[in-house]
Amino acid sequence: MLVAVVVLAVIFDYVNGFHDTANAIATSVATQALRPAHAILLATTFNFIGAFAGTAVAKTIGSGLVNDQTTTQAIVAAALIGAIAWDLITWRLGLPSSSSHALIGGLIGATIIGAGWDQLLWGNLTSGIIGKVIVPLVSSPILGFVIALCFMVALYWIFRHAQRKPLARVFRRLQVFSAGFMAFAHGSNDAQKTMGIITLALFSAGVITDNTVPTWVIVLAASAISLGTAVGGWRIMKTMGHKVTELEPIHGFAAETTGASIIFGAAHFGMPVSTTQVISSAIMGVGSSRGTKGVRWGVARNILVAWVFTLPAAAAMGAAAWWVLNAIGLS
Secondary structure (H helix, E strand, O other): HHHHHHHHHHHHHHHHHHOOOOHHHHHHHHHOOOOOOHHHHHHHHHHHHHHOOOOOHHHHHHHHHOOOOOOOHHHHHHHHHHHHHHHHHHHOOOOOOOOOHHHHHHHHHHHHHHHHHHEEEOEOOOOOHHHHHHHHHHHHHHHHHHHHHHHHHHHHHHHHOOOOOHHHHHHHHHHHHHHHHHHHHHHHHHHHHHHHHHHHHHHOOOOOOOOOOOHHHHHHHHHHHHHHHOOOOOHHHHHHHHHOOOOOHHHHHHHHHHHHHHHHHHHOOOOOOOHHHHHHHHHHHHHHOOOOHHHHHHHHHHHHHHHHHHHHHHHHHHHHHHHHHHHHHOO
């Protein structure tokens, strides 16, 4: 069962990689700052490097959301099955939903049905599900939108006398760095979620005595998310890069820099934020700098719907997966 959980975790990490590739490189491809093949190579490399940036998020997933003393292999397996299922559904529909919240939702749903409501660690404004999931769930996209909008307005003012074409060339080059930063931040936050879930499985199986992430788990998670990134999530990339707003290099630079800064900062504090939510809201923020008509709000509404439904939908799938595993005697 433990081997099966590790395999499922690697599959989830791989799916997370190709599902969230758009987070790092959609704007760079849309503005032609990078060719698709070069953009994916860059994202793959920096996703892998970013995975080694810390383990604070992994510890949150592994021991900060549910009672690790009562978590079973079936609960972890069901959580991963629920998360993978939701990721594949939203990928097929081209909706940039959150792999992070899919995993957390799956874990919550599987824990509720497999161990009970009282095994959820609700915490407060700085810890547990409330402080590490709910607060960032609400605040991170708001910050992404507001900071990106202000950053974009500041750039407009600083370069108000610059000619458009030379300015575009400069920011097209700068986007190489901002895309790399975004990919690094994505790896630093998202790869840790897989590290955390594997560590939780190892602890519940008695293989390790505390929730310190083993080195081999870090390498495995970094490799899986990088391989997934190398495949590329073109359906979601089209939505992120072209359908939300019209992007120029200066907009792509502002959105990527804003998103990466928020995501990397959240990783430092152990908050498993949604890279999808942050970069999507940042793109909406830079688009809004042109006025209310700068964003295609119909597309934005569809993205928002995916955000809202991810946690409960993944929780339901995680609960259903546990029920199936229990029915066939694997709980």
